[in-house]
Amino acid sequence: MTESMATTAEDTVLSPPAIAAGTSVVTARCSAYGIEVAVDTSDDLFGYLPSPLIPPSTMRESRTRQRIGFAFTQTRCADGPPLFTVAEEGVQVLSSSDAELAARVLESQIHLKVAALTDQAVFVHAGVVGLDGRALVIPGPSRSGKSTLVDALVSAGATYYSDEYAVIDVDGRIHAFPRELRLRDGLARDRRVSLGGEPTEPLEAAWVFNLRYQAGAVWEPKELTPGQTLLTLLANSVAVRRRSEVTVRTLRLATAPAQGWYSLRADAAETAKQILQLINRTPGATQARSQGHAGEDRP
Amino acid sequence: MTNPCARRNDIFCENLDAETIVYDKAKDRAHSLNRTVMLVWESADGQRTVEDIAAILHRELGIPADRHVVLLALQELEKASLLQEPVPVEAGPELLSRRQVARKLALAGASVAMLPVIATVLAPTPAMAASMITQQQAGQDLTTVTGQAIANPNFLVGPEAQTAQADLGNAMLDFSTGNYNAEIQQLDGVIQALGLPPL
Known part of the structure; x- marks a missing residue:
C-alpha cells in the first residue's frame, strides 16, 4: 500500500510587484506532482481561485521539475461589464464577463497542465470511486457525464476519489484527485459539492467502465478483453504521446486486476444502480482469472 | 505475391496474457492484437511465405494451416498500418470474409476467438x-x-x-x-x- 500520506499541495500568498498601476497584485503558488504553478492575480479576484490550486496528492513529493505561470486579471470597460481574463505563460486562454466562470477555466487549465507535464504519475481523464477498498474507474473526456455518474455512485454509497482524473502511480495504483465535485446541470458553479478534502489511500483498479451517454439507451454491458480495457484508459490519457512507453506499462499494471465493461447508458442514477448490480453479480477479474475463464475466450 | 513484411520502426509492444499492445509512435495509435494476428505480425519478416506463416499458426495455436486466416490477419495489419507494404492480394477467391473464415475455423473445431482481431485507438494530445x-x-x-x-x-x-x-x-x-x-x-x-x- 501507500508509503505515506503526504499532502503536498500548499498555497502560499506572496507579495509580488503590481501588474498595473493602482492594482494590488498577489501570487498564489502551489506545488504537486513535481510541477509548481503560480497564478498572478489581484486582491479582489483572489477569492475566486480554487483552494488549493491543485488537489492534495497522496503521492510522495519529489523535486519540482517544472514551473508554469498563469494570470487571472480583470479589465474595466467604461461602457460594459468588466472582463475577466485567464492567461497561461502570457497567452490568453479565455476572456469572460463572468469571474467564476473564468476561475473555473483557470482551474481546469492548471489541472490539465499538471496532468500533461508531470513525470510522477499517469493522468487519465476519468471519474473514480472506491468500492469495498477497490477502485471503479469511468474514463471519459469532459462533458461525457463523469461527474454526474460519480455523484450518483457516491449517493449510492461509493467513496469519492475524483470526477476529473484517475492518477495512476508507477505500480498501477489509483490515487484520488479530490477537487470539489462539479456537476454540469445548469451551471456547475452553483452546484459545487464538497466531498471531503482529505487524500484517500490509493486503490487497485477492479472495474473499468467505458460508457457512452445516449438518451433512452438500453443498458447492455459487454465485457472487454484486457487489451480493450487498457485501450479504453489509453484513449483518455493526457500525456500518452509524450510518455508513451511509461503510460502503456503503467496502464498494463493498472488494468491487470481489473474487469472492463462497455455499454451505452442513459440516466446516471439508474446507471449507478446497474453498475452496482453488475459488480455484485460478477466475481471481478482477479477471481475470474484464477478460476481460468477470462481473457481469450471472451466474446 | 511478395512475402509479407511487418513494419517495426517507431513501434513498441507490451504483452498482456492473451493480447499484445502495439504502440505506433509515428502515427500516435495504439493497437491491441490478439494472439493470432500477433503471431502473423511477428512472423511476417519478408522471408516467410503466407503458407509458412499458416504453418506457424497451426504449430503454435493449433488452428488449421489455412492461408485464408493469414490473409485475413494481414488485411487487419494493413488497415492498422503495421505492414511495410500492402499485401497484393486481389479480391475474389483469394480473400474470404471474416464470417467465411470464422466458419472454416468452426468447421475445423477451432475457437472463433482465434479469428484475427485488432482494436485500435488514437493516442490523444492533452487537449x-x-x-x-x-x-x-x-x-x-x-x-x-x-x-x-x-x-x-x-x-x-x-x-x-x-x-x-x-x-x-x-x-x-x-x-x-x-x-x-x-x-x-x-x-x-x-x-x-x-x-x-x-x-
Whole structure:
C-alpha cells in the first residue's frame, strides 16, 4: 500500500510587484506532482481561485521539475461589464464577463497542465470511486457525464476519489484527485459539492467502465478483453504521446486486476444502480482469472 | 505475391496474457492484437511465405494451416498500418470474409476467438483528452443557446442582460476561432444569466 500520506499541495500568498498601476497584485503558488504553478492575480479576484490550486496528492513529493505561470486579471470597460481574463505563460486562454466562470477555466487549465507535464504519475481523464477498498474507474473526456455518474455512485454509497482524473502511480495504483465535485446541470458553479478534502489511500483498479451517454439507451454491458480495457484508459490519457512507453506499462499494471465493461447508458442514477448490480453479480477479474475463464475466450 | 513484411520502426509492444499492445509512435495509435494476428505480425519478416506463416499458426495455436486466416490477419495489419507494404492480394477467391473464415475455423473445431482481431485507438494530445467537444457539437450548442437567448425577454433588458450578451458574444468569437472549450464555458454563462435549460 501507500508509503505515506503526504499532502503536498500548499498555497502560499506572496507579495509580488503590481501588474498595473493602482492594482494590488498577489501570487498564489502551489506545488504537486513535481510541477509548481503560480497564478498572478489581484486582491479582489483572489477569492475566486480554487483552494488549493491543485488537489492534495497522496503521492510522495519529489523535486519540482517544472514551473508554469498563469494570470487571472480583470479589465474595466467604461461602457460594459468588466472582463475577466485567464492567461497561461502570457497567452490568453479565455476572456469572460463572468469571474467564476473564468476561475473555473483557470482551474481546469492548471489541472490539465499538471496532468500533461508531470513525470510522477499517469493522468487519465476519468471519474473514480472506491468500492469495498477497490477502485471503479469511468474514463471519459469532459462533458461525457463523469461527474454526474460519480455523484450518483457516491449517493449510492461509493467513496469519492475524483470526477476529473484517475492518477495512476508507477505500480498501477489509483490515487484520488479530490477537487470539489462539479456537476454540469445548469451551471456547475452553483452546484459545487464538497466531498471531503482529505487524500484517500490509493486503490487497485477492479472495474473499468467505458460508457457512452445516449438518451433512452438500453443498458447492455459487454465485457472487454484486457487489451480493450487498457485501450479504453489509453484513449483518455493526457500525456500518452509524450510518455508513451511509461503510460502503456503503467496502464498494463493498472488494468491487470481489473474487469472492463462497455455499454451505452442513459440516466446516471439508474446507471449507478446497474453498475452496482453488475459488480455484485460478477466475481471481478482477479477471481475470474484464477478460476481460468477470462481473457481469450471472451466474446 | 511478395512475402509479407511487418513494419517495426517507431513501434513498441507490451504483452498482456492473451493480447499484445502495439504502440505506433509515428502515427500516435495504439493497437491491441490478439494472439493470432500477433503471431502473423511477428512472423511476417519478408522471408516467410503466407503458407509458412499458416504453418506457424497451426504449430503454435493449433488452428488449421489455412492461408485464408493469414490473409485475413494481414488485411487487419494493413488497415492498422503495421505492414511495410500492402499485401497484393486481389479480391475474389483469394480473400474470404471474416464470417467465411470464422466458419472454416468452426468447421475445423477451432475457437472463433482465434479469428484475427485488432482494436485500435488514437493516442490523444492533452487537449484532445480533455474534451470531447467537436466542431459540430459546439456549433449545435451555440445555435441552441442563441435561439433560446434571443427568445428570452431578459436577454435585452434585465439585470443579467449585459452579462448574457457579453458571454454570447464571446461564445461566438470562441467558436469562430475554434476554441470550443472556452465557447462552451461562455454558453454556460448565458444559460446561468438567463435561467435557460441546460444543454
